Amino acid sequence: MVKNTSKQLPIPPHFNAVQVEEVWRVPYQDRAKEAQEWTKKHQIRPATEDETRVCLLLIDVQNTFCLPDFELFxxxxxxRGAIDDNVRLCKFIYHNLGRISAIVATLDTHTAMQIFHPIFWINEAGEHPPAMSSISGEDVQQGVWRVNPAVVPSVGKSDYDTLQNYALHYVKTLNLSSKYPLTIWPYHGKLGGIGHALVSAVEEALFFYCIARSSQTRYEIKGNNPLTENYSVLKPEVLADAEGNPIANKNTNLINYLLEFDAVIIAGQAKSHCVAWTVADLLTEIEAKDLTLAQKVYLLEDCTSPVVVPGVVDYTEAADDAFRSFAAAGMHLIKSTDTIEAWL
Structure with a gap:
């Protein structure tokens, strides 16, 4: 049992479910005062006093993925997938304010000139590939798409030929080892932009939690390497160039941090992509250490949704299959309405 506050807490009066699908400024000073008053009223103790250490890992709960007017809703x-997920997620955080010991929030973080964005590639006509198209090894070998020479100074490679050779290596590597070929994504999650920010209602919940429990949210940047995709927060899709020189690393610090907790609860977007691949990478690390550690992972099934584009693609079945495989490995599928005591 969690020592400090084992009971489920009420939802604070400031929470408005209708606002979850809107962008607005969190009134930090007001919420800080209210959180301190909430702490006294409900006798909430600091997270450092928890006997059972529970971490909530939130994957990419950002405007770019969670609001209909943004790029990759x-x-x-x-x-209404991500909208309703975040209503439930906020309620889960508030109800379990006294049980959650730490929160980690990942932020998909991009600039324009990255290998999965249109400007990185060009064809003989000087055109860039359309968003949501894909590029194969054969496309690059046959010159259908080649690296745009104008991006070379911005992506950390010394000259055009070096970058072109790397790009061919990259798409070939994805074809052999990744879940999908290279996808050209619309510009999204742009560092410095509104889409990069956490959903306002979720940011508010995290700030309120931080003050009430004296537990600083840990923010994890992913996806900012221009030379690789990074669906999982734990590992980029490609780690080395054709000569074996590293271009990125696993997030070993976060892996070790998560596995120190008695329980890790995971939610966020999208169930079929960044959530599933983060959980898969975590499971791989667990299998290398001790498979029984999978039993400390809990997946909030009603706080995550798959990518679905009507008439184009529906990843619901693939996402559900992935979650069933995680459960078969020992992880737990739970709902936000479940009580933490029931499964710890």
């Missing part, structure tokens, strides 16, 4: 089959 995760609609799910309902058409």
């Amino acid at each position: 995760v609609a799910g089959q309902s058409g």
Whole structure:
């Protein structure tokens, strides 16, 4: 049992579920005062006093994925997927304020000139590939798409030929080892932009939690390497160039941090992509250490949705299959309405 506050807490009066699908400024000073008053009213103790250490890992709960007017809204089959997920997520955080010991929030973080964005590639006509298209090894070998010479100074390679050779290596590597070929994504999660920010209602919940529990949210940047995709927060898709020289590293510090907790609860977007691949990478690390550690991982099934584009693609079945495989390995599938005591 969690020592400090084992009971489920009420939802603070400031929370408005209707606002979850809107962008707004969190009134930090007001929320800080209210959180301190909430702490006294409900006798909430600092997270450092928890006997059972529980971490909540939130994957990419950002405007770019969670709001309909943004670039990669995760609609799910309902058409409101990420919106309704975040209503439940906020309620889960508030109800379990006294049980959660730490929160980690990942931020998908991009600039324009990255290998998965249109400007990185060009064809003989000087055109860039359209968003949501894919590029194969054969496309690069045959010159259908080649590296745009104008991006070379911006992506850390010394000359055009070196970057072109790396790009061919990259798409070939994805074809052999990744879940999908190279996808050209629309510009999204741009560092410095509104899309990069956490959903306002979730940011508010995290700030309120931080003050109430004296537990600083840990923010993890992913996806900012221009030479590789980074669906999982734990490992980029490609780690080395054709000569074996490293271009990126596993997030070993975060892996070790998560596995120190008694329980790790995971939610966020999208269930079929960044959530599934983060959990898969965590499971790989667990299998290398001790498979029984999988039993400390809990997946909030009603706080994550798959990518669904009606008439184009539906990853619901693939996402559900992935979650079933995680459960078969020992992880737990839970709902936000479940009580933490029931499964710890």
